[in-house]
Amino acid sequence: MYRIEALKARLNAGKEPELYFYRDNKGNEVDLLFRQNRQLIPIEIKSAMTFNPEFAKGIAQFQKIASSAQKGHIIYAGNLIPELSHASVLHFTDVDHIFQEKI
Secondary structure (H helix, E strand, O other): OHHHHHHHHHHHOOOOOOEEEEEOOOOOEEEEEEEEOOEEEEEEEOOOOOOOHHHHHHHHHHHHHOOOEOOEEEEEOOOOOOOOOOEEEEEHHHOHHHHOOOO
16 A cells, blocks of 8 residues: 555656565565665555564665665554664654655
8 A cells, every 4th residue: 555655656746666675585575665866765664553673674684785775764553653773763644755856
């Protein structure tokens, strides 16, 4: 669902989608990779109402292996917004700005 919203936001802004996902042979994955200015932004999308630190596992693993990976985002349905060093945590209603082109 959120992948479709990300795609829609990019296309409505007249931008190329530049959206991907990642999964390796060990089961590590990132729900959505967004290419912006030659950099990859990893995004995890969760439907949970309760934050779990495990949500950041895929982002951290991807950042270890991808030199172009930037700070990621965790999008979920809860209201707790913890501070993480390698990812921001956002409520799903606050994500529109992620997919806008930054100049």
